[in-house]
Amino acid sequence: MADYKELVLTASGVNPLKCMRCGKCSGTCPSYDAMEYHPHQFVYMVEKGDIEKLMESKSIYTCLSCFACVERCPRDVEPAKLVEAVRLAVIRQQGKNHLKSEQIPDMVDEELPQQAIVSAFRKYSK
Amino acid sequence: MTYSYFPGCTLKTKAKDLDRYARISAEALGFTLEEIPDWQCCGGVYPMAKNEIATKLSSIRALANARDKEQTLVTLCSACHNVLKQVNHDMQTDEDIVRKANNYLKLDTPYQGEAQVLHYLEVLRDIVGFDTLKSKVTNPLKGKKIAAYYGCLLLRPGKIMQMDNPENPTILEDFIRAIGATPVIYPMRNECCGGYLTLDEKSVAESRSNKVMTSAADMGADMVITACPLCLYNLRKNSGVSDLPVIYFTEILAQALGLE
Numbered sequence: 001m002a003d004y005k006e007l008v009l010t011a012s013g014v015n016p017l018k019c020m021r022c023g024k025c026s027g028t029c030p031s032y033d034a035m036e037y038h039p040h041q042f043v044y045m046v047e048k049g050d051i052e053k054l055m056e057s058k059s060i061y062t063c064l065s066c067f068a069c070v071e072r073c074p075r076d077v078e079p080a081k082l083v084e085a086v087r088l089a090v091i092r093q094q095g096k097n098h099l100k101s102e103q104i105p106d107m108v109d110e111e112l113p114q115q116a117i118v119s120a121f122r123k124y125s126k
Numbered sequence: 127m128t129y130s131y132f133p134g135c136t137l138k139t140k141a142k143d144l145d146r147y148a149r150i151s152a153e154a155l156g157f158t159l160e161e162i163p164d165w166q167c168c169g170g171v172y173p174m175a176k177n178e179i180a181t182k183l184s185s186i187r188a189l190a191n192a193r194d195k196e197q198t199l200v201t202l203c204s205a206c207h208n209v210l211k212q213v214n215h216d217m218q219t220d221e222d223i224v225r226k227a228n229n230y231l232k233l234d235t236p237y238q239g240e241a242q243v244l245h246y247l248e249v250l251r252d253i254v255g256f257d258t259l260k261s262k263v264t265n266p267l268k269g270k271k272i273a274a275y276y277g278c279l280l281l282r283p284g285k286i287m288q289m290d291n292p293e294n295p296t297i298l299e300d301f302i303r304a305i306g307a308t309p310v311i312y313p314m315r316n317e318c319c320g321g322y323l324t325l326d327e328k329s330v331a332e333s334r335s336n337k338v339m340t341s342a343a344d345m346g347a348d349m350v351i352t353a354c355p356l357c358l359y360n361l362r363k364n365s366g367v368s369d370l371p372v373i374y375f376t377e378i379l380a381q382a383l384g385l386e
Contacts, residue, residue: 011175030318034330062327065171066278066318071292084174099326107325111363113355115136115205119170119322122181 004051004089012085016047018075025069025079035059039069039079046082051089060087061098061124091126099124127253129244130192130199131159134206135167141203141355147376147386148202148246154383155254155262159200162191168209170322179226185213186227190237198242200249202376204354207245208279208287214239215286245280247297247353247375248289256304264384266306272378273310273347274298275338277357278318292316298351301375305382314341319360328364335365343370351375 009015025039032038037045037059045054054060063083070078090096099120108117137145152159166184173181189210192199201207216223218239228236244252250259276295284292295316299309319338320331339361342350350372352358361372380386 011177013176030320030334031323031327031330033333034323034327062323062330064278064318064321064323064330065174066321067282068278068318071282071284081174088175088178109363111140111359112324113136113140113359115134115141115170115203115354115356116322116324116359118135118167119205119356120325122169122171122173123322124326 004055005046005049007089008046008051008082008085011088012078012081014046014078014081014085016043016077016082019043019047019077020075022074024072024074025077028068028072030066030068031062031064034062039083042082042086043077043079046086051086054086055090059083060090063087065123087123091124097125127157128160128197129157129249130188130195130197131161132165132168132188132199132201132206132210133161134201134203136355137203141358141374144202144353144355144374144376147374147380150385151376151379151383154385155250155259157249157254160197162188162199168206170205170209172209172212176220176222179223179230182213182216182223182227183230185210186217186231186237189214189217189239189241189243190231190233193237193241194235198244200244200246202246202353204277204279204352205356207243211243211287212283214241214243245289245353247301250301251297256300259301260304260306263305263382265382267378267382268306270307271310271346271348272302272307273312273342273345273350274302274315275319275342275350275352275357275361275372276316277352277354278316278321280353281316298375301379302351305378307378310342310345310347312341312345312347314338319357320364321356321360324360324364331360331364332366335360336367339365339367339370343367349373351378
């Protein structure tokens with residue numbers, strides 16, 4: 001079995017041991033209500049090596065990359081980078097893209113900016 | 127003064143107003159935006175992983191092109207601005223990324239983060255100066271109460287973007303004062319609009335945009351301005367607030383300069 005913890009730590013460059021469990025990342029997260037696991041849980045679950053649960057959760061697709069948790073963490077843990085690294089551990093696998101091009105036509109409307117599609121593809125597909 | 131200019135994908139399509147008004151206003155203020163030849167889309171979101179290289183190359187090509195021309199690189203779209211500044215920061219600080227990216231690119235001169243990236247608003251504040259801008263306003267927007275929407279990408283992460291105080295910014299409010307209008311300060315001005323989740327989890331974009339627009343409306347705004355095409359879309363389309371107009375900051379700039 002792949003050592004997902006090592007993979008996630010290397011890709012993210014994050015040291016979860018710096019976390020002092022204040023919960024500010026989750027308190028400020030705009031996607032909090034839509035997440036099964038919240039930013040502070042990503043931090044301690046990665047620390048414990050509990051990565052598979054995160055990989056299977058829809059939470060990895062609800063991070064907005066708004067950098068609120070990165071900016072407001074008093075310990076500079078950068079939880080968003082852990083979410084990104086866990087998501088990459090999934091979508092880098094063959095056939096594991098979360099967004100497929102054939103889904104796009106049904107999602108667009110007249111005003112939708114290209115930026116939305118480009119960003120979603122970068123986040124959800126390889 | 128001539129700047130290298132990275133318009134980005136959306137300014138060529140759905141956000142032509144953001145681009146067009148910026149260019150004509152720049153000429154009126156004495157600087158030129160010279161589009162980088164053959165620029166490639168930045169990808170819209172900064173690839174955060176240390177081992178993501180290919181997704182950073184389009185930004186590095188644009189940065190290296192500006193460096194070669196000894197020009198500052200100017201962006202308008204909040205997302206392009208965020209991606210280019212963060213990738214440039216990687217190229218200044220992360221030896222592993224610098225080595226791998228340059229191995230791919232094989233540029234005549236390897237790129238090591240030499241270019242300077244400025245948002246158009248930074249050019250207005252730091253090069254033109256808001257006092258000069260004020261003196262060139264022919265059509266001051268007196269009595270207009272304008273709420274500046276920063277969103278997330280203009281300001282964060284603050285230590286890399288180095289544009290303004292990420293929690294209590296003033297650049298857009300100072301801009302609003304310079305064009306003769308009154309800024310409206312409201313709590314949600316630097317919180318996320320829901321971004322690309324409009325595609326995958328629309329309810330998040332709806333609730334976030336609604337919070338932003340309701341907050342601006344509660345504080346008495348007549349209008350919201352933004353630099354981001356996706357923010358504009360979410361605030362207009364997903365917020366459920368339809369009686370508060372949302373426009374690009376460059377459009378009211380052009381109006382104030384008498385160019386519209």
